[in-house]
Amino acid sequence: MELKQLEKQLPKQIKTVWRQVYSITGSLLLLVSAGLLAIFYYAEINLAFSLIGFLITLAYFLFCFLFLIPFRWKRWSYQIRHDEIEIQHGIIFRSRILVPMIRIQHVETAQGPLLRKQNLVSLSITTAAGAHVIEAVNASTSDELRHHILELVKVAKEDV
Template sequence: MGVLLVLATIGSYLIFSATDVNLWFSAIVFAVALLYFIFIYGFIIPFRWMRWSYQIKHDEIEIQHGIIFRKRVLIPMIRIQHIETSQGPLLRQQNLVSLSITTAAGANEIEAVNASESDELREYILSLVKVAKEDV
């Protein structure tokens, strides 16, 4: 957040110093941008993670998320085809991984799992899938 704020400050300074804009207008624009960053990073993102959860049961995986509208996804173990892990630059910086669970109907993600836990979690889910397919 700090880097974005510094870049926004430098960018707004360069834009407003190169043009003939009133100082009050630039101060208001900067204040609005600052309040926006504080609102998003201080309230929305932490609240979003408080409202996101997953639970792995022996016969299904349940994923719940949403702030205003709650979405609940149940993935039967017998329907899981494969599990992928992905890690972009921001997740790599935080040592996190996303697990993508693919079925014939589509893919669902368990986001931001610790990289050390991701392999264990993947193997655990695959073992439950194997047991579920053997029972059929």
């Protein structure tokens, strides 16, 4: 089953945030690999195993930058309707979440240092079953979006 693209996508600045996250993770893995290479060298252990680990880490790093980030952004979309919020994401295992407006308890925004630098905010929609996150929206429109969702929730609860 092929899912169609929904109305809204994440802002393109999220790609920069993801690149930064993968850079931090990849750098730490490369440091560990280089450290193991140095330990194996001074302990006079066969360097082939450490070199293989280093090459795998480097391949992971390149895979994330060249394939994963653009494809992840393309597959992330959401849509806010008067009766529900639909969120789709995933590359291999696609996830489609429908959150009925009547089930929403509250809406939160969060902003870490990487999101703040790109002027983005993550939007968390909480129900009794758990929280569903829209990874990034523009900070300038996040309050409008949050209030719009809460207004739709009020209307949905009044209709019941």
